[in-house]
Amino acid sequence: MLHTVNKSPFEKSTFESCLNHARPGDAVLLIEDGVYGAVKGTAVSGQVAKFNGDLKLYALGPDLAARGIKDASLMEGVSVVDYGGFVDLVAKHDVSQAWL
């Protein structure tokens, strides 16, 4: 399954809920304000790192760039994709779940 999360983890518990409900092998794509959850050295990055490996984490590049986040600031294991990559992720996984 592909999960998409569009909320900042500092404002809403959506990302946390997604991580707690995702299953090993699932992919999580952070988009919009969700991309703040992919940054290393934050109050939530330790928690996110626990899931890294069981889950595959992605962040949407155009949303990172818009928010001034450089790839070097991202947690280890996070892959950056563009909108075409987003489309490929949806195609690759049987079901997409949007954590709105």
Next chain:
Amino acid sequence: MKFGILVNEGPYTHQASDSAYQFTKAALEKGHEIYRVFFYNDGVNNGTRLTVPPQDERNIQVNWSELGEKYKLDLVVCVAAAQRRGILDESEAKRHGKNADNIAPGFRISGLGQLIETGIECDRVVAFGD
């Protein structure tokens, strides 16, 4: 692959409609089929032709209409959600005794069944909202 797109927020306040547009465009450019784009909740507000954003800003409604025109997309606004929020086509306006309609080019108003049908017919449904 056959995709269905669900847009649950209106233009400008949330990024949802922009994200949905960029995703839809990328999917079409990769050769996928977009079976339908369904606008629900405040997403119906993407379908008014009366928006006049500043000229140096994107016009979200025009973007959707132009993409719809280019790829012959089925842009569907939910009738129940649209009536709550004042999005009307000519026949809806007439039926409810309103003196104007505002549906944008390329959009059509239809029922929620069109969303369920999208789920049934498509290989993937991708939702954008808040």
Next chain:
Amino acid sequence: MSMEEDLPGTGDQKKFLYVNRRAPYGTIYALESLEVVLIGAAFDQDVSLAFFDDGVYQIVKDQDTSGIGMKNFSPTYRALGDYEVTRLYVEKESLEERGLTPDDLMEITYEDEDDDWAEKPSVRLVSRAELSEVMAEQDVILSF
């Protein structure tokens, strides 16, 4: 899908899950999600609802909206059985986090046509892990 194909007359059905993670009234999502469920019931698909995070607040009992000028739509959940929507998964952890117990929820039931129309509870309390399994089995997940 492959499991469904073994059952007569259900080969074309998809498993739809409606995810409810938001409280009612503060935003319209709960109400308009319910409207999708009611319309969707006419399509003869395999439908389930999930209530977790703030979504559990949608089905607590004793909702009284008379003071806020909004329609109390909570009785509609109790009518879902009439629409053959009979599986409402409610996450235990979400209840506990909010200081709620199953007794705080409305009684939502359906009549089982395969069991002499016996009245049965629609609410199925599940753990977080069990809910994850339910979500993993779906063909279409709609959340608003």
